[in-house]
Amino acid sequence: xxxxxxxxxxxxxxxxxxxxxxxxxxxxxxxxxxxxxxxxxxxxxxxxxxxxxxxxxxxxxxxxxxxxxxxxxxxxxxxxxxxxxxxxxxxxxxxxxxxxxxxxxxxxxxxxxxxxxxxxxxxxxxxxxxxxxxxxxxxxxxxxxxxxxxxx
Amino acid sequence: xxxxxxxxxxxxxxxxxxxxxxxxxxxxxxxxxxxxxxxxxxxxxxxxxxxxxxxxxxxxxxxxxxxxxxxxxxxxxxxxxxxxxxxxxxxxxxxxxxxxxxxxxxxxxxxxxxxxxxxxxxxxxxxxxxxxxxxxxxxxxxxxxxxxxxxxxxxxxxxxxxxxxxxxxxxxxxxxxxxxxxxxxxxxxxxxxxxxxxxxxxxxxxxxxxxxxxxxxxxxxxxxxxxxxxxxxxxxxxxxxxxxxxxxxxxxxxxxxxxxxxxxxxxxxxxxxxxxxxxxxxxxxxxxxxxxxxxxxxxxxxxxxxxxxxxxxxxxxxxxxxxxxxxxxxxxxxxxxxxxxxxxxxxxxxxxxxxxxxxxxxxxxxxxxxxxxxxxxxxxxxxxxxxxxxxxxxxxxxxxxxxxxxxxxxxxxxxxxxxxxxxxxxxxxxxxxxxxxxxxxxxxxxxxxxxxxxxxxxxxxxxxxxxxxxxxxxxxxxxxxxxxxxxxxxxxxxxxxxxxxxxxxxxxxxxxxxxxxxxxxxxxxxxxxxxxxxxxxxxxxxxxxxxxxxxxxxxxxxxxxxxxxxxxxxxxxxxxxxxxxxxxxxxxxxxxxxxxxxxxxxxxxxxxxxxxxxxxxxxxxxxxxxxxxxxxxxxxxxxxxxxxxxxxxxxxxxxxxxxxxxxxxxxxxxxxxxxxxxxxxxxxxxxxxxxxxxxxxxxxxxxxxxxxxxx
Numbered sequence: 125x126x127x128x129x130x131x132x133x134x135x136x137x138x139x140x141x142x143x144x145x146x147x148x149x150x151x152x153x154x155x156x157x158x159x160x161x162x163x164x165x166x167x168x169x170x171x172x173x174x175x176x177x178x179x180x181x182x183x184x185x186x187x188x189x190x191x192x193x194x195x196x197x198x199x200x201x202x203x204x205x206x207x208x209x210x211x212x213x214x215x216x217x218x219x220x221x222x223x224x225x226x227x228x229x230x231x232x233x234x235x236x237x238x239x240x241x242x243x244x245x246x247x248x249x250x251x252x253x254x255x256x257x258x259x260x261x262x263x264x265x266x267x268x269x270x271x272x273x274x275x276x
Numbered sequence: 277x278x279x280x281x282x283x284x285x286x287x288x289x290x291x292x293x294x295x296x297x298x299x300x301x302x303x304x305x306x307x308x309x310x311x312x313x314x315x316x317x318x319x320x321x322x323x324x325x326x327x328x329x330x331x332x333x334x335x336x337x338x339x340x341x342x343x344x345x346x347x348x349x350x351x352x353x354x355x356x357x358x359x360x361x362x363x364x365x366x367x368x369x370x371x372x373x374x375x376x377x378x379x380x381x382x383x384x385x386x387x388x389x390x391x392x393x394x395x396x397x398x399x400x401x402x403x404x405x406x407x408x409x410x411x412x413x414x415x416x417x418x419x420x421x422x423x424x425x426x427x428x429x430x431x432x433x434x435x436x437x438x439x440x441x442x443x444x445x446x447x448x449x450x451x452x453x454x455x456x457x458x459x460x461x462x463x464x465x466x467x468x469x470x471x472x473x474x475x476x477x478x479x480x481x482x483x484x485x486x487x488x489x490x491x492x493x494x495x496x497x498x499x500x501x502x503x504x505x506x507x508x509x510x511x512x513x514x515x516x517x518x519x520x521x522x523x524x525x526x527x528x529x530x531x532x533x534x535x536x537x538x539x540x541x542x543x544x545x546x547x548x549x550x551x552x553x554x555x556x557x558x559x560x561x562x563x564x565x566x567x568x569x570x571x572x573x574x575x576x577x578x579x580x581x582x583x584x585x586x587x588x589x590x591x592x593x594x595x596x597x598x599x600x601x602x603x604x605x606x607x608x609x610x611x612x613x614x615x616x617x618x619x620x621x622x623x624x625x626x627x628x629x630x631x632x633x634x635x636x637x638x639x640x641x642x643x644x645x646x647x648x649x650x651x652x653x654x655x656x657x658x659x660x661x662x663x664x665x666x667x668x669x670x671x672x673x674x675x676x677x678x679x680x681x682x683x684x685x686x687x688x689x690x691x692x693x694x695x696x697x698x699x700x701x702x703x704x705x706x707x708x709x710x711x712x713x714x715x716x717x718x719x720x721x722x723x724x725x726x727x728x729x730x731x732x733x734x735x736x737x738x739x740x741x742x743x744x745x746x747x748x749x750x751x752x753x754x755x756x757x758x759x760x761x762x763x764x765x766x767x768x769x770x771x772x773x774x775x776x777x778x779x780x781x782x783x784x785x786x787x788x789x790x791x792x793x794x795x796x797x798x799x800x801x802x803x804x805x806x807x808x809x810x811x812x813x814x815x816x817x818x819x820x821x822x823x824x825x826x827x828x829x830x831x832x833x834x835x836x837x838x839x840x841x842x843x844x845x846x847x848x849x850x851x852x853x854x855x856x857x858x859x860x861x862x863x864x865x866x867x868x869x870x871x872x873x874x875x876x877x878x879x880x881x882x883x884x885x886x887x888x889x890x891x892x893x894x895x896x897x898x899x900x901x902x903x904x905x906x907x908x909x910x911x912x913x914x915x916x917x918x919x920x921x922x923x924x925x926x927x928x929x930x931x932x933x934x935x936x937x938x939x940x941x942x943x944x945x946x947x948x949x950x951x952x953x954x955x956x957x958x959x960x961x962x963x964x965x966x967x968x969x970x971x972x973x974x975x976x977x978x979x980x981x982x983x984x985x986x987x
Contacts, residue, residue, distance in 0.1 A: 141376070143376070151295070156288070157288070157291075157292075157295035158288020159288070160294075160446070160447070160496075161294055161448065161525070161527075162446040162448065162496070162914075163528045163913070163914045164527055165914070165915065167914035167915055170446060197288065198286075198287065198288040199289075201287070202287055207283065207287065211286035211287060212286075214282070215279065215283055215286055218278075218279070218881070220281075220282045220286060221497075221747040221748065221749070221884060221888065222445070222446070222495060222496050222497040222498075222747025223281065223286075223494075223496075223747065224445075224446040224447040224496030224497060226285050227285075227288045230286055246685055246688065248922075249687070249922045249923050250687055253693065253921045253922045253923040254921075256921060257446070258443075258444055258497050258499070258888075258891075258892075258919060259497055259747050259884075259888045260884055260887060260888050260891075261884075261887030261888045261889075261890055261891035261920075261928060262887075262922045262925045263925070263927065265922070
């Protein structure tokens with residue numbers, strides 16, 4: 125089937141099969157592999173995107189469900205080559221090691237700061253608890269979110 | 277210097293091995309055994325071949341060359357023949373237009389099995405029917421040191437058990453194999469050691485090594501789990517067969533069954549000491565379950581035995597360590613590599629001894645702390661840097677936070693996210709542990725690292741080094757060294773590949789910084805000299821080797837040369853936990869650690885390794901275990917195999933003990949493993965303090981605490 129959706133502000137169309145996830149459509153059909161495929165069952169958050177402004181695991185959304193909707197992926201956060209403040213903070217704080225979780229965490233952190241511009245430490249931990257990271261132990265990710273919060 | 281790959285990793289532009297694509301690409305899928313042990317009667321691929329979109333279905337009969345591979349022994353079939361020896365063993369391959377077509381076709385491969393009784397108890401493995409021609413003993417190493425019967429005034433003993441941990445890197449095994457049209461193959465893959473992949477891939481494809489080029493694709497974490505091959509040969513076979521690029525991406529379930537794990541261990545320990553607290557004698561029996569294939573098990577046996585006593589001066593010891601084949605999931609390298617298991621047992625013993633002697637546990641450790649000039653149970657004299665006592669003192673001096681009053685936000689209670697308690701059952705505990713392990717490969721392995729520098733007369737340089745960037749930051753180390761040595765910022769690192777430079781060795785054993793820094797330094801210095809001499813463009817390759825090691829004697833476990841291990845690093849850790857003894861749930865409140873790092877080349881990256889390594893040790897202490905029933909993995913998903921989340925991790929305060937290693941380039945020791953070695957032991961020490969329970973098995977389950985506490 126053919127779907128039409130807005131991705132990172134641009135109207136896009138894609139041919140998908142009925143069982144296809146939004147994650148697969150983004151990565152393989154729309155040339156946007158920034159959203160990652162670490163568990164594909166909604167446990168790790170690596171595929172996090174904003175669907176009509178809501179944070180979702182794109183592996184749990186059917187591509188067909190996104191028909192007519194608006195998706196923002198990690199590729200849509202930088203503007204004219206300037207990193208989003210959250211992305212900048214991740215680099216600066218040393219929050220990136222292997223980086224496979226980073227796109228999902230960046231999107232989750234952008235979502236958190238949009239809802240809560242000055243989150244407490246507990247709020248940060250809870251908001252990011254759906255995003256697994258295996259390298260960093262999270263400490264520098266928390267630093268990055270605090271750093272970005274101070275700049276937004 | 278900020279991470280050079282930091283920016284593209286935050287924007288989504290960084291190309292991981294699962295992100296690759298090529299024109300005309302097919303998707304590969306691997307059909308795997310659902311039995312832990314069975315004889316293969318027949319494989320029928322006809323239905324699979326007839327499925328839509330399918331271009332190839334391959335079995336062991338299609339392996340062009342040698343039918344087996346392996347890191348240390350080529351005992352693992354590329355595709356199973358005659359029998360399968362573990363759940364998830366690769367049996368057949370499919371290439372199709374779409375990944376779903378490939379998956380469905382793989383389901384249509386009919387394999388007739390005759391199930392065989394699986395060997396799942398490692399204690400019975402040696403006496404069971406052999407799984408391999410040489411029998412089921414992979415290696416036994418017995419270290420006899422001094423008088424193993426030396427008595428003490430006080431003796432403590434215990435039995436300890438460690439479950440199998442998974443590396444659980446987030447980037448699944450994946451890669452792209454591209455035929456070059458002339459019979460050769462280019463393989464783009466996430467791996468830890470490109471050249472050893474090539475060494476294993478080429479004979480199985482029956483190709484000369486120069487027709488197999490391995491290129492590093494973006495690596496989504498490794499932790500030892502990418503030392504063994506995954507899709508390399510499979511993808512290449514499908515690509516050579518179809519003449520088209522083939523991509524293989526495991527899903528999480530396949531990743532859990534498709535790579536090796538940390539060895540589960542059973543350890544029997546006895547420590548004897550004088551009244552004054554001098555540990556006189558350690559006796560330990562260690563049994564490691566290697567699973568169905570050897571992988572790096574024989575080296576893990578060596579490490580478990582070598583570091584069994586912990587970083588203490590022990591004059592008399594008897595360490596018996598065996599690794600065996602079973603039909604459980606294969607085990608191999610994981611961060612800490614044998615030292616994790618024995619540190620857990622040895623440190624529990626030190627706490628027991630401290631209690632029996634009435635000596636403060638930190639004091640007892642200081643009394644026995646190993647120092648340069650001391651002799652290890654293998655007979656090796658510690659040379660160079662090993663500041664155990666200072667590391668202990670620094671960690672012990674760190675001040676944990678005061679207990680937090682109740683009531684408090686449930687998110688800061690054990691099990692708090694579930695809002696199941698108001699904290700009335702909480703007990704606080706404080707623990708301490710010390711751990712150490714080797715840096716670099718050991719026991720006579722001819723280990724080296726190559727680096728090549730193209731230096732232009734105008735001063736800019738391109739560095740070639742096949743060191744795998746797995747997230748640890750070796751790219752920055754290479755550029756930092758090259759820029760420092762060449763005195764210019766105009767340095768670029770060429771793509772990581774076997775095609776343009778010699779082997780770098782593995783991103784393992786906390787060795788990559790040491791080895792790559794040595795090789796890049798030597799190549800830069802040589803290039804600079806050459807440029808000064810000739811005035812024209814230079815292209816120079818240099819090989820760096822660390823001090824030579826020799827194997828341990830198989831009978832006595834004693835040195836056969838000057839050293840079996842190159843160097844050592846230690847870490848000490850203080851931990852505060854809160855345990856809800858009614859629910860059996862734990863919250864690690866605080867971690868303070870001091871680590872012996874030699875010299876920190878990039879302190880931010882070092883702290884990052886300590887925080888991340890601690891998280892993995894916390895996982896093993898409290899939640900992570902590959903569970904099996906009759907050899908079949910029952911929790912191959914992130915729903916059932918839990919790793920620490922943002923809510924599980926406490927603040928980790930880390931201090932670096934800098935005592936430069938004289939033999940290491942710039943004095944830098946590897947830093948990745950010591951935090952993982954020590955943290956499981958330190959958390960368990962705190963849990964015992966909180967509960968008064970023995971807790972001799974990790975991961976600790978809620979029942980282990982709640983049931984006995986409720987008696």
